[in-house]
Amino acid sequence: MGKLIASPLRYLTFVDDKQLFQATLGLKAPWFVSEVKLNKTDKRLDIFIDFERGARFPCPECQSLCELHDTSQRTWRHLNFFEYETYLHARVPRTSCPKHGVRQVDLPWARPNSGFTLHIEAMVLALSDEMSVAGIAGHLNVNEDSIWRILQHYVNEARKDVDLSQVEQLAIDEFAVQKGHRYVTFFYDLKGRKVIHIAEGKGKESFASFVQAVEGRLDPKKIKLVCMDLSPAFIGGCRETFPDAIMVFDHFHVIKLLNDTIDRIRLEEARENQLLKKTKFLWLTNPENLEEWQERKLLQVKDLDIKTAKAYQFKLAIQRTWQLPPQLAKAYLRKWIRWAERCNLPEMEKLAKSIRNHFDGIVESVRQRVTSGYAEGLNNKIRTAFRRAYGFKAKEYRDTMIYLVAGGLQLPIQS
Ligand SMILES: [Zn+2]
Numbered sequence: 001m002g003k004l005i006a007s008p009l010r011y012l013t014f015v016d017d018k019q020l021f022q023a024t025l026g027l028k029a030p031w032f033v034s035e036v037k038l039n040k041t042d043k044r045l046d047i048f049i050d051f052e053r054g055a056r057f058p059c060p061e062c063q064s065l066c067e068l069h070d071t072s073q074r075t076w077r078h079l080n081f082f083e084y085e086t087y088l089h090a091r092v093p094r095t096s097c098p099k100h101g102v103r104q105v106d107l108p109w110a111r112p113n114s115g116f117t118l119h120i121e122a123m124v125l126a127l128s129d130e131m132s133v134a135g136i137a138g139h140l141n142v143n144e145d146s147i148w149r150i151l152q153h154y155v156n157e158a159r160k161d162v163d164l165s166q167v168e169q170l171a172i173d174e175f176a177v178q179k180g181h182r183y184v185t186f187f188y189d190l191k192g193r194k195v196i197h198i199a200e201g202k203g204k205e206s207f208a209s210f211v212q213a214v215e216g217r218l219d220p221k222k223i224k225l226v227c228m229d230l231s232p233a234f235i236g237g238c239r240e241t242f243p244d245a246i247m248v249f250d251h252f253h254v255i256k257l258l259n260d261t262i263d264r265i266r267l268e269e270a271r272e273n274q275l276l277k278k279t280k281f282l283w284l285t286n287p288e289n290l291e292e293w294q295e296r297k298l299l300q301v302k303d304l305d306i307k308t309a310k311a312y313q314f315k316l317a318i319q320r321t322w323q324l325p326p327q328l329a330k331a332y333l334r335k336w337i338r339w340a341e342r343c344n345l346p347e348m349e350k351l352a353k354s355i356r357n358h359f360d361g362i363v364e365s366v367r368q369r370v371t372s373g374y375a376e377g378l379n380n381k382i383r384t385a386f387r388r389a390y391g392f393k394a395k396e397y398r399d400t401m402i403y404l405v406a407g408g409l410q411l412p413i414q415s
Contacts, residue, residue: 021047025109030055045081049090057105059097066095069102076110078117088117124150125411152400158409164218171372172228174202175379190227193374194408198399207237227372229253230358249358250365251322252373258315259284261351266308275301276308283312311348314340322366329366378406
């Protein structure tokens, strides 16, 4: 691939261009480059490939050499040669195998039914790491739909290769596709830290979709632990789908609830207290992640006699639960609940009740030392990718994007 890009265009006029292209395309007998046409006005390069007379080809099914049945003319888009848009042309043979009948042979430069060469597809995959689909499309002068279809193909193939047989722990999380309007549910391999399934919605039906998707590759009865938030739909779905799994409500999800509660209290209070305007970030970020100026700002408000500051203290306090050994954590969390249930902040009292109702699952997260905190990082990456892919239409493309970013896939990058 590199060689083709690196070769100066002037080479074309000096060396035997057929041989040059044969080498850079890696063609072996019976295939050879029969003609190269360079159109300087249209900036277009056409490379014609043919096979030796009387050649026989392996049946794609059993690999035994077979007689030629017929051919059909095809064209593939190839990597640009400098600014020259490049196309390959060949007649594609079909073999007639005594065992498997008439079959199209495997081509060394393209996969079946693709209008693109493997070289350009490899380039698409390599660029997808850094560039938006629109960016790749512009760079290669190929339409966006084609780029999506290439990515989709390789993502789907790579997903088939993901080994789920050892997965015993899952994390489940909801994700807003359109802010607050539509949700999908992500099923993570908790230890592998990757999205293994995307289900529409955030209810029980998401679990059915998961079971169907992993059928034959993962036995739901073998799932021993599920890490998730405290939503009744998830809890119900989990009980039904993974009967032998312990439900765990981890640090990440509990703190998310605390943050939601603090922010509701702050919004209410900010109507009368100007000091609270534009302070959302201060209350919701871990103190150690604040920048110096933010820390200074927090210091000005956190000890004030205001509801938001009080709620914030509850968050700092509950965080200690996960720093303690399980037995102490249990007693500590009980104390926290009793304190929070009588704090005169109705929002916080409501949350304390919910924490009490999910006590075992929270303590379990301390005992098991599991967290799905990394999911937040992945979700941010997905959100960034969404912004980059602004304008992608189909749901399949959306999922392709998510698996690309968070699926931990091994994509075949040709070299
Ligand atoms: Zn055969």
